[in-house]
Amino acid sequence: xxxxxxxxxxxxxxxxxxxxxxxxxxxxxxxxxxxxxxxxxxxxxxxxxxxxxxxxxxxxxxxxxxxxxxxxxxxxxxxxxxxxxxxxxxxxxxxxxxxxxxxxxxxxxxxxxxxxxxxxxxxxxxxxxxxxxxxxxxxxxxxxxxxxxxxxxxx
Amino acid sequence: xxxxxxxxxxxxxxxxxxxxxxxxxxxxxxxxxxxxxxxxxxxxxxxxxxxxxxxxxxxxxxxxxxxxxxxxxxxxxxxxxxxxxxxxxxxxxxxxxxxxxxxxxxxxxxxxxxxxxxxxxxxxxxxxxxxxxxxxxxxxxxxxxxxxxxxxxxxxxxxxxxxxxxxxxxxxxxxxxxxxxxxxxxxxxxxxxxxxxxxxxxxxxxxxxxxxxxxxxxxxxxxxxxxxxxxxxxxxxxxxxxxxxxxxxxxxxxxxxxxxxxxxxxxxxxxxxxxxxxxxxxxxxxxxxxxxxxxxxxxxxxxxxxxxxxxxxxxxxxxxxxxxxxxxxxxxxxxxxxxxxxxxxxxxxxxxxxxxxxxxxxxxxxxxxxxxxxxxxxxxxxxxxxxxxxxxxxxxxxxxxxxxxxxxxxxxxxxxxxxxxxxxxxxxxxxxxxxxxxxxxxxxxxxxxxxxxxxxxxxxxxxxxxxxxxxxxxxxxxxxxxxxxxxxxxxxxxxxxxx
Numbered sequence: 001x002x003x004x005x006x007x008x009x010x011x012x013x014x015x016x017x018x019x020x021x022x023x024x025x026x027x028x029x030x031x032x033x034x035x036x037x038x039x040x041x042x043x044x045x046x047x048x049x050x051x052x053x054x055x056x057x058x059x060x061x062x063x064x065x066x067x068x069x070x071x072x073x074x075x076x077x078x079x080x081x082x083x084x085x086x087x088x089x090x091x092x093x094x095x096x097x098x099x100x101x102x103x104x105x106x107x108x109x110x111x112x113x114x115x116x117x118x119x120x121x122x123x124x125x126x127x128x129x130x131x132x133x134x135x136x137x138x139x140x141x142x143x144x145x146x147x148x149x150x151x152x153x154x155x
Numbered sequence: 156x157x158x159x160x161x162x163x164x165x166x167x168x169x170x171x172x173x174x175x176x177x178x179x180x181x182x183x184x185x186x187x188x189x190x191x192x193x194x195x196x197x198x199x200x201x202x203x204x205x206x207x208x209x210x211x212x213x214x215x216x217x218x219x220x221x222x223x224x225x226x227x228x229x230x231x232x233x234x235x236x237x238x239x240x241x242x243x244x245x246x247x248x249x250x251x252x253x254x255x256x257x258x259x260x261x262x263x264x265x266x267x268x269x270x271x272x273x274x275x276x277x278x279x280x281x282x283x284x285x286x287x288x289x290x291x292x293x294x295x296x297x298x299x300x301x302x303x304x305x306x307x308x309x310x311x312x313x314x315x316x317x318x319x320x321x322x323x324x325x326x327x328x329x330x331x332x333x334x335x336x337x338x339x340x341x342x343x344x345x346x347x348x349x350x351x352x353x354x355x356x357x358x359x360x361x362x363x364x365x366x367x368x369x370x371x372x373x374x375x376x377x378x379x380x381x382x383x384x385x386x387x388x389x390x391x392x393x394x395x396x397x398x399x400x401x402x403x404x405x406x407x408x409x410x411x412x413x414x415x416x417x418x419x420x421x422x423x424x425x426x427x428x429x430x431x432x433x434x435x436x437x438x439x440x441x442x443x444x445x446x447x448x449x450x451x452x453x454x455x456x457x458x459x460x461x462x463x464x465x466x467x468x469x470x471x472x473x474x475x476x477x478x479x480x481x482x483x484x485x486x487x488x489x490x491x492x493x494x495x496x497x498x499x500x501x502x503x504x505x506x507x508x509x510x511x512x513x514x515x516x517x518x519x520x521x522x523x524x525x526x527x528x529x530x531x532x533x534x535x536x537x538x539x540x541x542x543x544x545x546x547x548x549x550x551x552x553x554x555x556x557x558x559x560x561x562x563x564x565x566x567x568x569x570x571x572x573x574x575x576x577x578x579x580x581x582x583x584x585x586x587x588x589x590x591x592x593x594x595x596x597x598x599x600x601x602x603x604x605x606x607x608x609x610x611x612x613x614x615x616x617x618x619x620x621x622x623x624x625x626x627x628x629x630x631x632x633x634x635x636x637x638x639x640x641x642x643x644x645x646x647x648x649x650x651x652x653x654x
Contacts, residue, residue, distance in 0.1 A: 042613030046343035060324040084375040095554040096567040115550040118375035
């Protein structure tokens with residue numbers, strides 16, 4: 001039984017997280033929206049709806065927390081794919097950082113190469129070959145065919 | 156009505172427009188075939204492309220992807236038991252057993268033909284309903300619009316799968332995200348944490364993050380069983396026998412009617428329509444024991460239903476400018492980004508766009524029927540492409556697409572943020588689709604609500620004294636009541652089950 005109690009404690013925290021994050025979002029919204037001019041009911045200011053929405057989100061978040069705490073037998077949180085999360089995020093972040101500095105071709109190459117690493121079976125040589133081919137096609141599609149106004153390389 | 160439809164046809168049959176219509180349905184079918192890439196992902200991916208096209212062709216392109224994916228979705232369901240789209244989940248039930256007993260060709264043909272009939276019925280109802288709906292919609296004032304949006308948002312959160320309160324919270328979250336940027340009436344900056352946010356959050360970033368990036372994160376490191384089928388289809392086993400064909404008439408008709416009805420309602424869409432049609436067919440059938448073992452009527456009814464629904468879904472979108480689900484919200488968003496405000500004025504002011512889009516559905520369904528069976532070898536080949544070879548390219552397309560839209564690095568970073576958000580949301584059982592609906596409809600709601608209050612001096616009774624608005628209020632109250640009733644009765648049921 002002791003084992004079970006331990007698990008329950010952990011899952012209580014887990015269940016709190018879902019609505020809790022939403023509650024924080026609602027409260028943060030209210031914090032900022034509180035300063036906006038509300039106006040009157042027939043001449044609403046820009047703050048009226050944001051405040052209403054902030055209150056609504058917070059109320060719904062509390063309701064979700066209550067429901068989650070009362071129904072302990074709900075399915076568990078989906079399995080986290082850390083590898084996918086980290087490498088896909090890194091690929092997009094690298095693209096965002098590099099595209100203005102280094103141009104489209106290097107940032108495309110790195111974005112492809114890094115995102116391939118999200119796959120458990122990724123191996124260095126095929127990754128490099130694949131990234132090179134994908135970059136070549138990307139260059140042909142975006143810069144040659146569509147003529148997007150993005151520099152190909154750093155200047 | 157026929158005149159307008161012919162006007163539409165004349166728009167679609169221009170060679171350049173026809174190419175985009177073909178490209179749209181082809182791409183849609185391809186996307187539907189590929190498991191793991193849905194219509195909503197594909198449409199978000201192509202949003203930036205539409206800025207280089209005019210409004211009519213971008214609408215035709217995006218809509219083609221949507222209903223084309225309904226055709227394609229059945230292919231992976233039948234051959235591999237993998238639903239390519241949510242609405243083809245029931246197609247697996249009858250289609251896969253047929254494929255296992257070496258009747259894949261027959262199943263594919265029946266699915267394609269039922270889809271075609273369903274789609275055509277949907278288009279016909281859309282054509283018939285367009286003018287009356289627009290006449291009603293032209294009577295809509297600010298209070299009606301505000302109430303219609305509320306009804307649509309409630310319906311989307313109450314009827315969909317999953318917890319109602321969670322979906323509703325996500326709708327409200329979407330409204331909140333839509334508030335970011337300058338207030339439309341006063342120009343006051345709201346939630347502008349960075350100067351780049353002054354124009355608001357880009358629909359492209361939100362859609363690509365929630366539906367593109369999050370799906371890639373989820374699927375990138377997941378193994379998929381490599382059971383790509385090796386099949387040889389000869390034309391002989393494709394065509395149903397006369398007896399089989401006769402048994403399909405009524406199911407297709409019933410499926411098309413159910414689909415047309417649920418497609419036009421706000422909040423329900425192709426997925427719900429296909430489930431309803433399957434359940435209905437089973438009840439009507441004289442041999443319900445055959446279901447689940449490759450029964451052709453059980454395949455035909457939902458297939459025609461989801462395609463009919465994907466066409467009639469355009470009734471509220473095109474005539475009222477109020478999208479019924481997330482895909483429609485994206486299409487409305489694309490129109491707005493192209494500088495066109497969807498609504499009843501659309502048919503009056505831009506008849507060639509309005510009827511051109513509708514006529515493109517007619518042409519598109521014919522194209523889909525024609526390319527479906529002959530290209531079956533190509534679709535089977537596509538099913539062999541592992542997702543691992545596909546997603547790095549999608550990542551780059553998302554990055555370049557978002558970046559090139561406004562040449563903004565902030566948009567790329569926001570896409571990543573929404574991608575991670577969407578991924579975590581799904582893991583914690585929050586659906587991302589209502590967020591998008593709230594995001595698109597939120598500004599419409601705020602604008603019309605504030606205008607109502609201004610016009611009627613802050614008097615809330617205007618919502619129930621105007622007849623159309625009163626009906627919409629009654630609908631919303633009914634939905635809330637239904638939601639409370641069903642959750643209470645569910646709890647009673649589960650209490651009884653546990654004690």
